[in-house]
Every structure is written in structure tokens, then in C-alpha cells.
Amino acid sequence: MTASITPERPSATEGQRSRPLIVTEDEALLDDLLRLCAAAGAEPEVAHGALTRRGSWEAAPLILVGDGSAARLTDRARRQGVLLIGRDLDDHGIWRRAVALGADNVAFLPDAETWLVDRIADVAEGVGRQALTVGVIGGRGGAGASTLACALAVTAARSGRRTMLIDADPLGGGLDVLLGGEGAQGLRWPAFAESRGRVAGSALEESLPELHALRVLSWDRGDSVVIPASAMRAVLAAARRRGGVVVVDLPRRVDDAAAEALSQIDLGLLVVPAELRAVAAAHRVASTVGMVLRDLRAVVRGPCGPELGDEEIAELLGLPLAGQLPPEPGLADAFEGGEPPGGSPRGPLGRFCAEFWARALADEGGVTA
Secondary structure (H helix, E strand, O other): OEEEOOOOOOOOOOOOOOOOEEEOOOHHHHHHHHHHHHHHOOOOEEEOOOOOOOOHHHHOOOEEEEHHHOHHHOOOOOOOOEEEEEOOOOOOHHHHHHHHHOOOEEEEOOOOHHHHHHHHHHHHHOOOOOOEEEEEEEOOOOOOHHHHHHHHHHHHHHOOOOEEEEEOOOOOOOHHHHOOOOOOOOOOHHHHOOOOOOOOHHHHHHHOOEEOOEEEEOOOOOOOOOOOHHHHHHHHHHHHHOOOEEEEEOOOOOOHHHHHHHHOOOEEEEEEEOOHHHHHHHHHHHHHHOOOOOOEEEEEEOOOEOOEOHHHHHHHHOOOEEEEEOOOOOHHHHHHOOOOOOOOOOOHHHHHHHHHHHHHHHHOOOOOO
């Protein structure tokens, strides 16, 4: 159980990986806090009731103070990132001690163990601005959503941004195939199917195949594996904590895992061929997806005729228009030659993606690499 006293400390910037500080004289509490730090991948500095290293109070990104040591630290400079750790939910005096210490929060063990591991892991990972997360979904089968998702990721990586591409469509055939990397070494979705709680962002990134300067989480060639919503939540949250951009290829059927993916997406793109039947199918998809994803925009795949333009299609769908994706002759031949979708920055697909990122990242105020 936790309770907030003051606003939480802003996330540490990328690269800020100072050790958390534990201050306690309670050996049993110290053992518990060391165990939680180990679970979070952090190696803490420990002060047994007194601060022995000069500047450690000021420099630590996170300070865990055992309740028994709070009184002797009230003369310390007030700062954010201090948590008071207790065990007795019925001890109302802990709130006075927290105020006197200037603590951000009070955490009671064992109730708050999961919450506390997350806070410690944020420090260990040096979490900064979260990734701008873009989901791509087809208005109907064969709309080209997977191709666009790959092209967006390839384009972002080409510009030097940290990029992760996540295939959330188990029936899509595998994005690693589209990128020409089905034999690349690294983990696929089945390895994460049992994930619960928190997945370390750095460990996720390092475990995935690297293709065209981006990391890809796709499916293997084995039997279909059901991904629980909890696994989707853990993996996407880890990907987002790494910063940069995350592109998610979404299924049209919204099950629990897809709904979880949609809940973590900042901006969705619905790919709609410029055909009346495709617009009718896309309208049903938009109605379903729109119940979870608030920012959904239409990408119209041309060519558009004089009677059914891109703006008219977006209006029929009741969605903002993200742009028209013109045809790209030779795309299949380029794929056969080993070039991924969006591999040519001068092609229609590459230009569309570059323009999209320029607008999206400007709206976000920039996304760190």
C-alpha cells in the first residue's frame, strides 16, 4: 500500500544511473529492501542508520528510509525522491514522521513490494521520456498495415532514433519475414508469453533480433501461442520505457491482448484502401478500436479516384486524415532484392513515413534517441 504526500519525482534522464540509497538500522527491513533492489536490477548504497559518504543524500536518485531511521534525518535538506518504508498499517504516527522527513510517499511492506520494485527499476534503467508509440491497423485484410508498420520503423531507425517494432498480430505472418530477418538470432513472442509484472527494458531490447538498425519482436514459425494481456502489458511497458519510438502492428480483431496494446498507444493509424467496400470494412474496425484508442487517424492507400478522395474517405470514417499513401511500383521487386519496406528514402513509402515522423515528433516536442 502506498500513499502520496507530495508529487512524485520526475523521471531520471537517460543515462542517469546513480545507485539508490537505503538508510535503515532494521536488519530484517534491509534484507527485504536488498531483495527488492535485486529484483529491480539495482545495486544500492546502504547506510546503516547514518550517512557515511558525503553527498550521498543529495546525489542518490532514490532514497529508501526505514521508519526507524526517519527521526535522525529530519535535518537533511528537503528533496524529492525520498520514500519512507514501514510495515505497520495501523501506525498513524508514520504520517507525521513522513512530513517531518519531507518524504514523497510512504510505502508499507509487504503490500507495496511490486510498486516499490517498479520505482527502483526506473532508477536502475535511467528512465527518461517514454517512447512515442504508434499503432498501425488495417481497415481490411490486405490493406498494407504491416508494410506501413515496417516502413515507419525503418524510417525512424534510419534517422538515428532508438526504434522498436512489435508485431501484435499473431496471424500476420511475422514482421521479421517482411524485414528479411526470419533467421536472425534473438527471442520471439513465445519467450515472453509467460511474462508477469515488470520486464526490464534494457534486457528486452538486447534480447530481440536487430534488423536494419531497429529491434523487432515478432512471432516464430511454430504453433500459434496465446499472448495473455498481462504479457502484452509487461512487454509494451518495457519497450516504451526505453524511449525513442515504438511501432506496433495491430490485429483487426480486438481480444484482451490487443485491447491492452491499444491502451498503451499514443497514436493509431488505420490503413484504408481507396475503395467503397474497404471503407465499409474499415468503419467497423474504427468503431471497435475507437472505444479504446482515442487518437485514431486514417491513412488512405491510393490511388484515389475523382469521386472518392482521401478527405472524403476520412470524413466517411469520422477520423482525422493522417495522409494519403500513394502506390509504390517495384515494392515487391525491392523486397525480393532484400530491401525492406521504406528502405528507399526517396520512394513514396519512405517519403510518407519521413513526413509523418516529422509531424508526429514535432507535436511531441521531440523524442529522444
